[in-house]
Amino acid sequence: MSLQPGDALTTHNFGLQIDGVMVEYLQEVSGLSMEQDVIEYQQVSADGKPVVKKMPGVKKAGECTVTRGMTQSPVFSEWINKSIQGDMGSARKNATIMMMDYQNNPVKRYNLRNAWCSKVETSGVKAGDAAALTEQVTIVFEELVIE
Numbered sequence: 001m002s003l004q005p006g007d008a009l010t011t012h013n014f015g016l017q018i019d020g021v022m023v024e025y026l027q028e029v030s031g032l033s034m035e036q037d038v039i040e041y042q043q044v045s046a047d048g049k050p051v052v053k054k055m056p057g058v059k060k061a062g063e064c065t066v067t068r069g070m071t072q073s074p075v076f077s078e079w080i081n082k083s084i085q086g087d088m089g090s091a092r093k094n095a096t097i098m099m100m101d102y103q104n105n106p107v108k109r110y111n112l113r114n115a116w117c118s119k120v121e122t123s124g125v126k127a128g129d130a131a132a133l134t135e136q137v138t139i140v141f142e143e144l145v146i147e
Contacts, residue, residue, distance in 0.1 A: 009107065013100045016066060018115070019093045023076050025069040027134060029097055032110060034062030034144040063118070063140045064097070070122065070133040080137060083117035091116040095139065112141035 016023040037057030045051050068076075083091040095115040099108040119138035123131070 009099045009101070013102070013104065015098045015100065015106075017096045017098065018076070018079060019095075021075050023066075023068065024073060025071050026066060027069060028065075028067040030065050030067070032062070032064040032097065032144075034141075035060050059143070061140060061142050062112070062144050063138060064112075066137045066139060067134055068137070070135050080117045080120055084120065088116065095141070109147040111145040111147065112139065113143040113145070115139050115141040 014029060016026055036059040039055045039057045041053045041055060043051050079093065092114045095112040097110040098106040101107050117137050118140045121136045123134045
């Protein structure tokens, strides 16, 4: 059952690739954002009327947060470590957040250029608790292209 015209994507079917490698066991992607400044330009027309124009300004870098189950994914952990250690030559990677249809076919992609990890936070641990251990990773990027 693929999407029909007018169908919306569901929020539970998504994935994350970093340099073409799928990150497994994602729980959530949140806060995906990128913005640019707005320049307001005021002038007076030939007949003396004020004219206000708004123009796009400088793009700002974006970020998002990925929450995932704590696993021993060597590729993802290595990328996080290189980012935190400041090895930016190896840490900057292209990442893609993919939204998928009911048959797991990618139908929308958010391509993040020069993405790297700026923060890692693990969930709390407590004796006697039966919750899954998760980690939240903040990913920053320089450019967002939506396909």
